[in-house]
Amino acid sequence: MDDAAATTIVAPVTPPGAGAVSILRLSGDRAFPIARRLTGVDPAAHPPRTLSRCAARDASGKEIDSGLVAYFPAPNSFTGEDVAEIHLHGNPILLEEVAAAACASGARPAEAGEFSRRAFENGKMDLTQAEGLCDLILARTAASARAALRQLNGGIRDAVAPLKERMLSLLVLLEASIDFSDEEDLALLSVAQISERVSEIRASLFAYLKSYDLGHRLREGATVAIAGVANVGKSRLLNRLLGEERAIVTEVPGTTRDYLSGEITLSGIPVRLVDTAGLRETEDPVEREGVRRSREILAGADLSLFLLDASRPADDGDRGAYAEVAGRPHLLLLNKSDLPSVESGKGFYGGGSRGILSLSAKTGEGIAGLLEALARELVPGGSAMMAEAPMTRLRHADAVRKAVSALERAERAVGEGLSLEFPAADVREAMLALAELTGEIAPEEVLNSIFGSFCIGK
């Protein structure tokens, strides 16, 4: 088997189906000769990264389609390899024929994600960038897309890079004072200075960790559960928030047997609103199943909206249902403000409640206030956070948490007067954790820095 052919891959990069234009991408050592054979356009005779008219032909020379071709020589291409892109008319049959011709010339169909994987492999993207690309393609709101783009452009790496830099320079000093303690005049740090530096870095990392609260919501969205006993207006509130008639609205208690849901965008975050079945003990097996599933939703929700009917005094049913949300983040809503108010909700103002809002799902009164309150709860840090590249995945947060706890240990070690190799081990561990985010660190780096900045003689 021809070895080089194994490394040249081909696949359409536009969505399947008919359209105006479809694009076929070739990447690998033989992308240029193959594309040249297909299109007759000589990559050497045309400027790179510009479109040239061409006729796409199969191996026998039969014309399949007319289109455009562009050459991206390595390493200035998406994958870092030689890349050729052929633009064809958007007919899947034509696309398939040209791809088959490319394979006949020695290319291999690309696997899912293989172009990105090669870009990662060839150092065109780090891991967070590759994730950003994936998120950008799947983003559900404009703000999510912007966050993903910032990540694709290396935003997370850029956010942690200065911190890694600071850790490295601290480690250099620690290592120097260990490995070159027999040397003269090394400008070393006092214990207090080490402690201060570690705690500064830890604080910065911890601050960045906060961006995950927003970032993961931008990527995954947030879930808001609407809870309360039957007939307090949950379905009507959902419809009001969605601005459309989605639930069946009747006056018979327990009408909503299954949860219904819809999605809205709130400060750029995709928010899934879920109407739960009335939380009440019942003999009806169908309704009981609904209650069970409602509890699951409440458990998984980022926030719950607990509704009371303000036009009647709260009863044991309300109080029982409230117990289900009391320990979790929730807002207390007094619905039916269009009717004379009887219930103030005061008895419910407990544990996890963040305030009481009065509104009417029927008239829309108080809905704007509710949306504001929702945004406040779900977009911590608000728009200030939106400017930087937030961490979007648990993996990111885990890595940073690991780094933070290693730095906490370093602070403790310094505080307890342990010798420098212990905080050094902790700082190293923190750096490794951050390196897990994006790349690697070799001890050689540390040494190189020592030699670059100190006079070491023996």
Next chain:
Amino acid sequence: MFHVEHGGQVTVSPYEYPTEYEVVVVGAGHAGCEAALAAARMGCRTLLLTINADAIGLMSCNPAIGGLAKGHLVREIDALGGEMAKNIDATGIQFRQLNTSKGPAVRSSRAQADKQLYRLRMKQILESAFGLDVKQAMVDGILAEGGRAVGVETNLGVRFRGKTVVLCTGTFLKGLVHIGQVNFPAGRAGEFPAMELSDSLRSLGFSVGRLKTGTTPRLDAKTIDFSRTIRQDGDADPVPFSFGNERITRPQLPCYMTYTNAATHEAIRSGLSRSPLYSGVIKGIGPRYCPSIEDKVVRFEGRERHQVFLEPEGLRTSEYYPNGVSTSLPYDIQVRMLRTIPGLEAVEIVRPGYAIEYDFVDPVQLTPSLETRIVENLFHAGQINGTSGYEEAAAQGIVAGINAARKVRGEPPVILGRADAYIGVLIDDLVTKGAQEPYRMFTSRAEYRLLLREDNADLRLSETGHRVGLLPGERYLAFRRKRESLSALLRRLSETRVVPGHPACRAVEEAGGGPVRTGITYAELLRRPEVTMALLLSCDASLGEGADGVALLAELTVKYEGYIRRQEEEAKKLKKYEEMRFPPDFPFESVYGLSTEVRDKLVRVRPISIGQAQRVPGVTPAAVALLLVALKRGRVEPPPAEE
């Protein structure tokens, strides 16, 4: 058919030496001595060839063994059953523990040697080793047959046959000494170079490079005014290197410290135009961390002074080694420069400082057993692999000797891991990353520094030394007793519970610790920062009944348990990848999906495991994932597109 490379003009008819050896070691420096002793002690018929039988185990540069990270290497060599630690213990004239104010993992031992006694004792040990012949000979070529080394040929046309060959050539391969604008071929000042051997290696297919190192002038003590220097004594109670020695009895000498100054630097600058380094005569790459004094003055222009240690070369010589002023400046500049230094105003030079360029063989051409991949049964150790330092050389020497002997017996090689020993770190770095400049060991090169301490080198390696048959039986038994006594003590510490008011609790409170309010174990007490094993011993003498060194080991084990555990867990993760071995003929060339760049790097190094592959510079995590897939599925070709 023999394949012999001759660069010389004279053809002599070869003489087949009648004895056939199992291990032939070329070079009797610090690597060669350990290699030859290891092979002979493991029962192999061994030949050690040296260009000068008066220079066996010679300290070509500074008269000292050990130092930061190097002391660790010496103790590891000792734990395996090597000679270096015993030799310095027997001939040391000043012992010092370094970094004692720092932590347990980075404490190191260093000792000045009586240079002549050191080499003479080593020579005697070699001469009295059973099964070991020492001969003076200049080796010109490797005898190779069908890709295997089968012996060596000397400049006299003698062919020594050996099942394995270990090259420990130091700076002798096409050695070229520089002093100012003068240069001449020499293996080291005053000795023949080996002018043919590296050509033989080249013709066998090795890539050969050039490195440079240097040394200081030697000074006459009669002409040094020590009253103008700062006296530095060794430790009052010198600690031996060898786990087999209890104390040092030899008389100890002081060292002295002085400094360069502006006048020194001015003298140096005035000679730069005639410096072989700065006039471009020297092409080889020198060590950054062991720079010449001219290098320091040029690179760190702002520095007002540099330290100089005056170290005695022995009890019966007046030669002193001025540590810190390695130089290849012209003779007149050396004299002028030295005489500006306090204490050296009237100094006489016995031997000038010089630089030396020499051939080395990039160690990526070796497997982690130190056998070359190009010629089977051929091993390289020491400076030929691009390292610097006696300890680094000896560490490779003992491993090459062990593995040559094992190869003879048809046994698999001993490969120490990065979490097992500094020796493991050293060899892994060399064969994985190659040597771009002379390689020196540092504690920061070890990821698992807290596990790799001087104090536990025997716990880490004695089992291996015993298994390969190198560590003497009585040493192994002593080690077993120590290990048992350590675990007994650890058990006692964690099981003995004392109540408030107990002498130990009172002693802790008096030492400034917080009050002890409830029953508490010794181990829990020991975890408090202000509590030491010595403190507990003062309250309960029975804790000190174990073997030597056990109390300290127990203290470290208990005090730093969290750190040690975390590093052990990391090391365990690493081990998993080290154990994922590639078959010897694994075709890195055709692993599916690898970029050309990564593939080239893997082909150059040919890692033996996924773990090693991860450490090859430029191999990305994604590439490692591809290797894992290829290794697991045995799939190195892409699925065939068509039949």
